[in-house]
Amino acid sequence: MSSEPLGVGAASGADPSRRSRSRPPLAAWPLAWLFAGVPLWWVTGLIDVIVVPIAVVMLYYLRRTGGVRVPRGFAVWLLFLAFMLGSVIQLTQVLPYLTFGYRAGIYLASTVVFLYAYNSRPWISDRRLLGYLACYFAFMVAGGFLGALAPVGRLRTPMYYVLSSQAPSLVTNELVQAMVVRPFAQYSPTNYFQVPPRPAAPFLYTNNWGNAYSLLLPLMVVLLFQTPRRTWQRKVLTILIPVSAIPATLTLNRGMFIGLAIVAVCVGFRLALHGYLARVLLITGVVAVVGVVLWNVFNVSAGLETRTEASTNTRASLYSQSLTAAKASPLFGYGNTIPSTSSNPYDPQVGTQGQFWMILVSHGVVAIACFVGFFLVVFVTTLRRRDIAGMTYNAVVLAGAVETLYYGLVPYGLPLLMVAAALALRRPPSPKRGLSRLEPRSAHEVGVGQLAGVDRHDE
Numbered sequence: 001m002s003s004e005p006l007g008v009g010a011a012s013g014a015d016p017s018r019r020s021r022s023r024p025p026l027a028a029w030p031l032a033w034l035f036a037g038v039p040l041w042w043v044t045g046l047i048d049v050i051v052v053p054i055a056v057v058m059l060y061y062l063r064r065t066g067g068v069r070v071p072r073g074f075a076v077w078l079l080f081l082a083f084m085l086g087s088v089i090q091l092t093q094v095l096p097y098l099t100f101g102y103r104a105g106i107y108l109a110s111t112v113v114f115l116y117a118y119n120s121r122p123w124i125s126d127r128r129l130l131g132y133l134a135c136y137f138a139f140m141v142a143g144g145f146l147g148a149l150a151p152v153g154r155l156r157t158p159m160y161y162v163l164s165s166q167a168p169s170l171v172t173n174e175l176v177q178a179m180v181v182r183p184f185a186q187y188s189p190t191n192y193f194q195v196p197p198r199p200a201a202p203f204l205y206t207n208n209w210g211n212a213y214s215l216l217l218p219l220m221v222v223l224l225f226q227t228p229r230r231t232w233q234r235k236v237l238t239i240l241i242p243v244s245a246i247p248a249t250l251t252l253n254r255g256m257f258i259g260l261a262i263v264a265v266c267v268g269f270r271l272a273l274h275g276y277l278a279r280v281l282l283i284t285g286v287v288a289v290v291g292v293v294l295w296n297v298f299n300v301s302a303g304l305e306t307r308t309e310a311s312t313n314t315r316a317s318l319y320s321q322s323l324t325a326a327k328a329s330p331l332f333g334y335g336n337t338i339p340s341t342s343s344n345p346y347d348p349q350v351g352t353q354g355q356f357w358m359i360l361v362s363h364g365v366v367a368i369a370c371f372v373g374f375f376l377v378v379f380v381t382t383l384r385r386r387d388i389a390g391m392t393y394n395a396v397v398l399a400g401a402v403e404t405l406y407y408g409l410v411p412y413g414l415p416l417l418m419v420a421a422a423l424a425l426r427r428p429p430s431p432k433r434g435l436s437r438l439e440p441r442s443a444h445e446v447g448v449g450q451l452a453g454v455d456r457h458d459e
Contacts (some may be wrong), residue, residue: 026120028128030058034113034415036135042143042202045157045180048411049102055109058116069119071425073377080370081107083332087363090335099175099336103410104361110414112323117422126389126423130223131233133419138218138240139202144209144247147185147199155182155201178204186347199247203412210253211407215416217244218263218396219423222389255406259399268360271388314353315406317342321350322357326365355404355414375401375421382424393424 041047055231062068079309084107091097117129146153153326160180163171170176186206187197189256198206220241227234268284319342335350337359359368375397382394400409400417407413 015331019407023067024061025123026061026065026116028124030054030061030077031116031120031124032117032130032132035132036203037140042139042182043155045159045182047202048204049105051113051411051415052105058112062112062115062119062216064251068115070120071378071381072114073374073381076370077111077374078323078376080110080367080374083367083370084363087332087335087367090332093350097334100127100362102175106411106414110418114418117419118425126426127223127226127421129423130219130226133216133219133416134223134237134240134344136212137220137244138236138369140209140212140216141240141244141247142192142252143184143201143203144199144244147183147201148197148247148250151185151187151197151199153184155184156180157182174389196250196252198251200405205257206251207252207407208412209261210248210251210256211403211409211413212416213248213251213253214256214259214263215396215400215420217241217248218237218267218392219420222392226389255403259403262399262402263392263395266398267388267391270391274386292424304320314344314347318348318350318353319357320328322361325350325392326360330365333360333362336362354406355409357405358410360407372401372404375417377423378421385424385428387428390424391434393420396420397424 018313023046037050038047041050085104088097088104091100095113105380117124120129157180160171163176163180171180182201183204184199184201185197186200200206201208203209203212222238224234226242227237264284264287318340325338334351337349337358340350351358356368358370359371379394379398379401382390382397385391385394397417397420400413400420403409405411409417
């Protein structure tokens with residue numbers, strides 16, 4: 001394996017395939033409901049919390065298997081959880097307890113999602129898991145078009161009407177209202193900076209959309225080449241992937257472009273080292289042409305200039321305040337984000353504008369070191385994978401770690417990043433010479449060196 005597992009409740013020297021046959025299987029439906037069920041969770045207003053109850057179900061199945069395996073380096077993540085939970089001692093008011101509990105629930109649930117995806121390989125193939133993510137991706141792209149076409153639209157979920165009649169005071173809470181009234185786009189016609197509409201659906205903010213897109217698009221490219229030719233799934237992906245560039249461009253999301261560039265450079269460099277320089281240059285040229293066309297059609301440079309003017313100074317101020325606050329409480333942080341010391345009353349809380357800063361301020365220096373450190377451990381460990389799917393998973397994990405500096409990963413991005421990490425750490429295909437052809441010739445033939453990077457055991 002690219003990452004040797006530490007057996008828990010199972011003999012480490014036993015044959016993994018024989019051991020998996022003797023254990024109850026991990027069901028696929030919890031992963032399917034979590035990712036493929038996103039349209040239902042959006043309409044019902046549960047999309048921000050659904051990972052928690054589904055993680056409880058996953059925990060039941062994991063316990064039933066009688067042997068949960070973890071990769072080396074997982075102790076770093078457990079240390080993050082310990083300091084995150086320990087920082088609750090810093091709280092003194094009721095409302096911060098609710099916010100803390102919500103975020104802690106997402107962290108713990110994402111941990112379970114990681115363990116489930118990592119341990120489910122004997123029963124759930126990479127391609128099947130990527131198929132669930134493809135449903136998530138497709139609905140996200142549809143939401144992007146919805147935000148572009150109806151930027152002032154909003155969806156009032158059933159929970160909004162329930163709370164309005166039964167607990168109207170809750171609806172006035174900013175966090176609760178954001179969960180039950182879903183905007184299609186981030187757009188304010190009266191905004192001083194006149195920022196154009198930026199798609200957000202099915203998420204709360206455009207940055208959530210950009211973060212999820214940068215993590216999922218490379219995985220969709222892997223799935224495209226995993227999927228046999230002349231199938232409807234292949235045709236859908238062939239259309240969906242390039243079309244998704246339209247709402248992605250309209251988000252004017254600088255961080256998304258950075259994340260995708262990291263993946264492209266990492267995978268392209270490693271492919272070039274393995275003799276695929278000509279293909280890398282060809283693909284780079286095609287992507288560059290498409291990018292230039294979209295850049296000019298949607299006048300991206302003007303939109304980015306406006307966004308930069310609106311957000312750069314605010315972010316810089318918040319980052320500086322976060323570093324100052326962390327020095328004052330380095331061990332457990334403050335348990336939550338804290339008010340800004342800026343003279344501008346409209347500035348966000350200190351510890352927002354990026355998962356890195358949220359953890360640094362809320363949970364302390366050790367917690368953020370362990371949070372980022374876990375993904376860096378996964379990245380370094382999985383550099384040994386030579387199949388192209390493994391290279392892509394590896395690069396996505398690095399991109400996700402970098403994006404913590406400017407994206408919040410709770411509640412949407414973290415489960416996606418944990419699945420990418422689990423895919424990277426799964427046992428790669430049986431080794432063969434070099435990197436063979438890039439795609440399967442039929443539904444029953446899957447090359448080891450292809451972008452899919454799966455063997456027949458996975459089918």
